[in-house]
Amino acid sequence: MGLDRDRHRALPGIQPADVEELLARGATVVVLSRGMRLRLEVDPRTLTLLRERGVEVRVAETTEAVRVYNELAGTTAVGGLFHSTC
Known part of the structure; x- marks a missing residue:
């Protein structure tokens, strides 16, 4: 049985809470990786x-x-x- 690629889509993706620690530590630039196949989404709110x-x-x-x-x-x-x- 193969991996259901649509089900594996990483939704809802990178959330605002996911970047809070980076902000708390003073990041002025944040790099977000969407994965090797670009399946991880980035929530627009982030x-x-x-x-x-x-x-x-x-x-x-x-x-x-x-x-x-x-x-x-x-x-x-x-x-x-x-x-x-x-």
Whole structure:
């Protein structure tokens, strides 16, 4: 029996509560990974929250998200949420 790909869609995705710790720790840029196959969604309320707080948001596939995070980590208060599957 195979994996039901539609059922496995990661909804409702990254929620505002998921980024609260990053904000509390002073992140000025947040990198959000949507997974290797871009199946994890980002709740629009999460993006709104980050932008309202003046935080730059980068959303990408996991490999790209890791690259962006590493590029910024030496010079920027960056936080990240990385989804390794999907």
